[in-house]
Amino acid sequence: MAEISQAGAIGIFDSGYGGLTVMKEIVKALPEYDYIYLGDNARAPYGTRSFETVYRYTLECVQWFFEKGCPLVILACNTASAKALRTIQQNDLPRIAPEKRVLGVIRPTAEVIGNYSATENIGILGTNGTVQSESYRIEISKFFPDASIYQQACPMWVPIVENSEYDQEGADYFVKKSIDQLMDQSGKIDTILLACTHYPLLMPKISKYKPENVKIISQGHIVALSLKDYLNRHSEMTDRLKINKTEGERHFYTTDSTEDFDRHASHFYGREIQSHHVEIQHTGSFTAIKTVETN
Numbered sequence: 001m002a003e004i005s006q007a008g009a010i011g012i013f014d015s016g017y018g019g020l021t022v023m024k025e026i027v028k029a030l031p032e033y034d035y036i037y038l039g040d041n042a043r044a045p046y047g048t049r050s051f052e053t054v055y056r057y058t059l060e061c062v063q064w065f066f067e068k069g070c071p072l073v074i075l076a077c078n079t080a081s082a083k084a085l086r087t088i089q090q091n092d093l094p095r096i097a098p099e100k101r102v103l104g105v106i107r108p109t110a111e112v113i114g115n116y117s118a119t120e121n122i123g124i125l126g127t128n129g130t131v132q133s134e135s136y137r138i139e140i141s142k143f144f145p146d147a148s149i150y151q152q153a154c155p156m157w158v159p160i161v162e163n164s165e166y167d168q169e170g171a172d173y174f175v176k177k178s179i180d181q182l183m184d185q186s187g188k189i190d191t192i193l194l195a196c197t198h199y200p201l202l203m204p205k206i207s208k209y210k211p212e213n214v215k216i217i218s219q220g221h222i223v224a225l226s227l228k229d230y231l232n233r234h235s236e237m238t239d240r241l242k243i244n245k246t247e248g249e250r251h252f253y254t255t256d257s258t259e260d261f262d263r264h265a266s267h268f269y270g271r272e273i274q275s276h277h278v279e280i281q282h283t284g285s286f287t288a289i290k291t292v293e294t295n
Contacts, residue, residue: 008242018197019076047127108226114144
């Protein structure tokens with residue numbers, strides 16, 4: 001099959017499946033655009049990897065989107081947003097693609113999360129990488145300087161979700177443990193942010209073990225509204241995106257098995273999809289990209 005070239009599509013990236021929960025909300029809010037999704041499943045999870053490794057992997061994937069003609073890429077991955085986004089924006093884009101843009105999920109969330117809390121005590125549940133980066137604490141303090149931020153890493157949550165165990169009894173222990181550890185930090189927490197796009201699939205169990213008066217906030221809707229506002233304010237970007245009269249096209253790629261990706265992805269995206277395989281290989285100072293598409 002000839003490679004699909006989607007000039008003018010919005011690129012959406014995640015280390016695995018989780019970004020599909022964000023894409024689902026973005027497509028709902030902005031159905032007229034074309035979208036390309038890439039899950040770097042072969043190298044997931046990103047949450048336990050070093051800053052340098054996450055940065056390198058993320059940059060390689062961003063370059064892949066640029067090769068596909070995407071003028072705008074959304075890092076629908078908290079770990080990539082925390083460990084790679086700022087360096088890519090400040091150091092790489094001016095050098096390799098000054099006319100293109102890469103946005104993340106942390107700042108849009110930080111801009112509004114304080115509005116959900118009456119006590120100004122906010123809990124963050126995320127991967128080790130996101131928590132260690134302190135990105136949420138730093139960003140939220142810019143918009144809500146009086147807020148107290150408490151963080152808890154949940155190292156088992158992504159593997160549970162990626163292995164389709166999120167609705168099994170075995171997940172209860174790990175969900176309850178992480179929520180209890182977070183709430184032990186402060187009894188005043190009244191809002192918990194799910195700072196990982198995988199976590200919404202655990203919502204039934206999270207709701208079961210959280211205190212009754214605590215709100216749980218996931219990011220998809222927030223990021224979608226933020227992107228809509230960004231496009232309204234940046235006509236120079238919308239001019240470079242393909243806009244359809246009705247619904248745009250959606251293409252899905254993974255660096256791992258398409259069969260596995262398609263089987264799991266429907267739980268995140270809410271509908272059946274058909275993905276294509278892509279290989280991304282780092283060779284010295286540049287990224288060699290080999291795309292192999294399957295029916």
